[in-house]
Amino acid sequence: MSGKLQDIINKQNTLHNSEDQLEDIVQLVGFIVGEEEYSIPILNIQEIIKPIDWTRVPQTPAYVLGVFNLRGSVIPLIDLRTRFGLTPRKHTDETRFIVMKNDDEVAGFVIDRLTEAIRLKKSDIGPAPETAFQDKSLIEGVGKQEDKILTILKVNKLLERDF
């Protein structure tokens, strides 16, 4: 009897410990643009939808595809391929719009395909590589996984108008 009780207590302790660990874990959603895998914090994602029609908006850079209707809201649509300097490509079955939000700012981003939800320890995230234009950098940091490196993007920078 006391053994069983001990078991339960132990179990609870481990649960408790894992909860402690949870606080140090960042949940990310990974996706592919071009050849590379990027990710953004899951909390910045409002939703992910399949491509729908959009309307072009004049006098914007090429990476701003236009605006689309998300259940009654008019939301800008940005093509990440063009944003990252890649040639635009036709949408495929795997193309998705990720609707990201940061405070009140919302925009849809076109990505080539989704990969997976990723849990990463904060300690496994390194700083972004030094570049000449630190202010303009879209990279928040680099996450190390067992077999690969993951680029974590700055959502607030992505949602910032720079034209």
Next chain:
Amino acid sequence: MDEFQEILQDFLIESFELLEQLDQDLVELETNPEDLELLNRIFRVAHTIKGASSFLNFDVLTHLTHHMEDVLNKARHGELSLTSDIMDVVLESIDLMKAILFNVRDNGNDSGVEVDACVARLDVISTGGDIAAAEPAAAEPTPEPVAEVPVEPEEEMNYDDMSEDDIEAEIMRLLNEKQEEDKAKRKAKIAAGEEVPMMPGMEEAAASEAEPTPEPTPEPEAAPVAPPPPPPPPAAVAKPKTEPKAAAPAAKRAPTTVEQTIRVDVKRLDHLMNLIGELVLGKNRLIKINDDVEERYEGEEFLEELNQVVSIVSLVTTDLQIAVMKTRMLPIGKVFNKFPRMIRDLSRELGKKIELEISGEETELDKSIVEEIGDPLVHIIRNSCDHGVESIEDRLASGKSETGVIALKAYNEGNHIVIQITDDGKGLDTDMLKNKSLEKGIITEKEADTMSDKEAFALIFKPGFSTAAQVTNVSGRGVGMDVVKTNIEKLNGIIDIESEVGVGTTIKLKIPLTLAIIQALLVGVQEEYYAIPLASVLETVRISKDEIYTVENRSVMRLREEVLALVHIGDIFEVERVFDSSEHAYVVVLGLAESKIGLIVDSLVGQEEIVIKSLGEYLKGIEGIAGATIRGDGGVTLIVDVAALMHMAKTVKSTISAEVEASSEANVEKTKASDYVVMVVDDSKTDRTIMRTSLRELGITLVEATDGQEALNILKQGEYRFDAMLIDIEMPRMDGYTLATEIKKYNKYKNLPLIAVTSRAGKSDRMRGVESGMIEYITKPYSPDYLRNVVSRNIKFKAELAS
């Protein structure tokens, strides 16, 4: 503290409402100094504000109003006659009172406004002195006021000395007074609001019957509890009237029984309006879906029911929208009220005699528009006073009565409200306007020559333009009318000027009733759609392309008697124009403020009710786009910002005429043989090689395609600028005829020579070739020389470049 704030708020709202009426009453009083009713009303305002401000410990305000009250009290009892000079002092004190109230509103205290000088002058008047003498005497104030203050206990309440019963009684009195005011206000609201249609009738009744009736004591709280519906005639009759304008104030003290109005925060109304907007979009969507369903399931029974539901929903939505819009409506009289005073001051300042006639002040407008319309009207009226109406001597010399008349009129016209400002002054002289503009470099001589009268009138809206020989206090700096233009543009309004020299000028402002939900014209260009606010659309015309002329690199067309500048919507919004098969175009004639422009579009889709949504922080401020709306099919359509579009049209590079010139341009800059590019389209490698060999001598660039589809793709990529194409007829995927037809759909390839190279030599084949747009027909086999000749002729090859 909060309670105090609340009382303060009420006090401010009440005071400002009283002041609005006060201005008008005072000006009226000057023309009718004997009007006891008016005097009583003004006196009560001063008294009410004094009472309330002493409660709230605004000593300066109390001090000032107290002395005003003295003067008015004397006037009321006939001990003082109100001359213009006295009125000046009274008006000055009212201005000070306003300044203090603004201070209270903004800073929460009543200090910072200097009232002593004015108070001294008021005192001089109330003690029967001469103000002229008072000016210097102001330094040594007469002893009377000091003595006067304490001897009037019921005016300047000293609560410390009062017994409790007295205070009780005083509170009761003040409460009654307050109730009286509330009732009056409610009545005024009703009179100005829901019962507007009744107003004219009331006015007449009141004006005709009430004139001689002496004023019965206005005792609203004593009024019997009358049933609500039929009060107007008897209520109005009781009030003496001087002119119809006073209808609203006269009704103010009419008895009222039930509480009929509540104050609502504007934010709540805005929110309600937004919700209605969403509902309207939903309705549009529903109608669209209903149409689709109807088409697909024609004859099914459930359709009828669906139809009914859709009609009911759309009907109710429309009604709801109108109802909510109405809650936001204010009578324009709120704005008009300040003008009598302004005209009075101006006419004194300018030494002219000017009368203001106001009509239609009960016309209603959206609150946000009422707030914006004030400034433009001030500028227009100042202008009319300063430049329009002549001096007394000039008027008499030209056989007019010495008093100039400015008429301010508001009325509804469809979905617009029109505000019309008419003066009977000297009118606008087009020659003078043109000369002035030339002098200031606003227009060129050539422009001046071709200008129509309307265009010349519109010159007064140019920034920097002024006809005044010298800058006066009133106007002449050349900014006022520019303000008018900017503000009216902001409201999507239209300005129309009519003027005749020596007779007068009429300025009409046409403004849409509301801004949130608007009617729009949907237009198409290529595969895109845009919504243009219908308020800015004057008309639409269908023209053939050769009605478009080019004058100094600008496209124009003749529209009846006018020359209309044209701009293609595709040039404004960078629409890629891939194809343009029609010989006709639609021109949407846009009017905004004083200017007009023709917008060329490919198609007109129709009229739709749209709700303006912002593009959000990320895309805000895009020139030419006012926002977006969601259409019935769920797609997003951008809304054109007409003001910005007109501005952009001045600088945008027109491609309307460039299209035609494009092909000739291509021929100009050939400097070497390889600048000439010819495409060879043939599925047989042998044939391609033969052509290549035959043409090698010329040294021109050859691009090969193996079938029609590939040729079309190469053309679309636009990597080369082809001078000609050699096309085989028999090809897989897409044959030569189809290819030619496809190519000719593109406007920019209209002049590209297409040469058929084929073994099919029948007459009907040639006919088909011509029909599909081929200009030459080479039959296989051919000699290399012949091919060379045909090609070099068609590409206008310069022989000296041959290698």
